């Protein structure tokens with residue numbers, strides 16, 4: 001078990017939240033709001049019709065509004081992670097984070113609501129009044145014991161699922177992990193001796209579920225800040241703690257832990273010492289789940305007890321026992337059957353489904369999401385990772401089925417197999433493929449040149465790239481300004497970055513020879529080559545790349561795309577039998593479209609169009625898509641006729657000759673390519689479904705479309721991605737943000753265009 005792999009500075013964490021649109025969420029309309037008619041339908045007078053329909057039949061709200069897929073993440077900030085009571089406002093970043101996780105992992109729309117009161121009754125009243133808005137309520141980071149009263153009252157008063165995530169979400173995941181850890185260490189629930197540190201929301205709920213599964217009451221010692229909760233203790237007690245008091249001589253955690261099989265930490269940072277771990281039974285099971293800093297760090301626990309199974313709540317160590325593995329999928333299943341509640345049966349079904357998934361063989365494509373490591377059920381893999389795309393299908397369907405079997409589903413699912421298919425389809429392959437691209441880069445770290453390292457945005461990207469573990473940034477720039485800027489960015493060890501400066505680089509003479517060799521018959525003198533190597537960072541970087549000093553390169557923020565390309569092409573050739581060009585990827589809600597050539601060839605001829613189609617199909621396939629190419633035009637199959645269609649038709653004919661292993665068709669207008677109803681007017685069309693690759697007739701239309709879509713579609717655009725150059729190099733745009741640069745650098749490192 002290694003050190004934490006993910007590092008970041010405080011400044012980086014703040015910038016992550018403040019950059020661009022502040023915070024982590026925004027709301028997007030799901031219906032067009034473009035015309036007067038749209039307005040009439042969406043708002044007055046059209047909206048009166050669904051209003052009346054819902055007044056007549058409240059269940060219609062699930063069909064006519066967003067309610068059925070909308071979950072509120074609600075907190076008063078009294079127990080923010082393990083940071084304590086920092087108030088409602090300070091809890092907002094965590095609650096926005098939970099809302100984003102709902103969306104990312106289970107396509108559940110979610111909004112954070114921070115309620116500024118510590119008065120239990122006022123909180124209950126505020127939340128219960130929200131029932132019309134939401135399909136479910138996820139309570140979060142509310143301290144015990146108020147959370148128990150709040151949840152119970154709301155469950156009684158509301159007819160939608162109310163779920164306190166820190167209690168039950170955590171309990172479900174901890175139970176799943178424990179089932180597997182016990183199996184690996186050859187223990188049975190009935191014999192286990194367990195110590196629980198913490199007696200709050202998470203600790204009480206975990207203990208209750210684990211006792212319900214079979215660990216005897218007398219075998220569990222619970223501790224809080226005052227030490228052991230023993231029978232007869234009077235100070236700092238409440239009814240929830242009393243329920244777990246046992247007769248024992250132990251008074252401190254150090255006493256209690258002697259000989260224990262399992263430690264369950266849901267308390268605070270550093271509460272468990274290495275000495276205590278040494279006192280545990282053979283093959284101890286240690287779940288140190290306090291966030292953000294666990295009760296003990298895995299390397300410390302492992303050093304004390306190499307035979308231990310160790311889990312934390314964090315994503316940067318193996319065995320992440322965190323409620324993120326549960327709540328998105330539990331609500332997905334509950335919402336899909338319009339469950340009135342989330343009951344014990346649904347929770348146990350979720351725990352069993354998660355535990356069983358970890359014992360299954362990890363398929364190839366999933367292995368990539370684990371950083372290419374072969375994950376096999378064992379001490380460092382007792383629980384699936386949150387990025388495991390199988391979780392959605394497996395957990396949500398188990399929860400939905402349990403809701404149906406236990407009689408709380410208002411809309412049972414008729415065809416479970418079809419439902420599982422729909423769950424799979426809710427996940428856009430690009431999202432998980434991108435996660436895989438990141439993990440591929442991490443698994444095999446490459447040296448990536450950041451050619452414009454004196455730019456702050458580039459340096460920030462390089463720092464993120466390094467801290468994310470995606471590879472080794474190789475910075476091109478003058479040492480002093482680069483080091484000074486790294487310090488400004490809060491980097492503790494700027495000297496650990498490799499910086500290359502053309503003024504002092506020993507590589508310069510051989511670079512000049514190489515460049516002069518390439519350019520002498522293109523009108524350049526040796527002194528021109530010297531000047532270019534010394535002054536031009538793209539030339540210097542490209543020469544480093546071509547001389548094998550690094551594996552990939554990212555540039556583009558200080559010069560226009562065309563100028564950057566001219567500089568690169570002085571050094572780098574096209575790949576054999578390929579042409580360089582650009583792809584923009586538009587990542588839609590459930591589909592992805594690749595558009596090419598958006599950057600290089602102004603007026604591609606027929607051969608070039610066919611070539612662009614073939615190369616784009618290869619990239620799309622590499623990113624998990626079955627290519628379906630449409631050659632776009634203003635004209636569809638000859639209508640209207642025109643003078644510009646010849647080379648498009650010829651490109652289709654070239655592919656007809658070559659018989660490539662993907663679908664293609666043309667010429668056609670974009671609506672024919674993308675809208676199945678319009679495509680149906682052309683029954684002879686050879687595409688089996690809407691196109692996912694759009695080959696544009698020329699740079700004008702391609703580049704304009706990509707830029708318009710980018711401006712209108714925001715960060716759903718990836719690219720431009722440069723294809724067809726002999727070395728992995730990516731040219732960003734001058735407006736790129738640090739995170740866009742990191743994505744491109746990772747794509748270059750993972751060589752997705754190879």
Ligand SMILES: NC(=O)C1=CN([C@@H]2O[C@H](COP(=O)(O)OP(=O)(O)OC[C@H]3O[C@@H](n4cnc5c(N)ncnc54)[C@H](OP(=O)(O)O)[C@@H]3O)[C@@H](O)[C@H]2O)C=CC1
Nearest residue numbers: 079081082144199200201202224225267290291313322323
């Ligand atoms: N990994 C995961 O998925 C999750 C982890 N957690 C973590 O669990 C912890 C508790 O959260 P939650 O239950 O919501 O909060 P609560 O405020 O409801 O409970 C906190 C509990 O921890 C106890 N505690 C605090 N410090 C210590 C200490 N040094 N030694 C012993 N007990 C201590 C408190 O004791 P007292 O009663 O005496 O005040 C209290 O019982 C947090 O760190 C949180 O991040 C929570 C949910 C999910």
Ligand SMILES: CC(=O)C(=O)O
Nearest residue numbers: 081082166291322323
């Ligand atoms: C993970 C979580 O919900 C917590 O630490 O509070």
Ligand SMILES: [Mg+2]
Nearest residue numbers: 081140141166
């Ligand atoms: Mg929490």
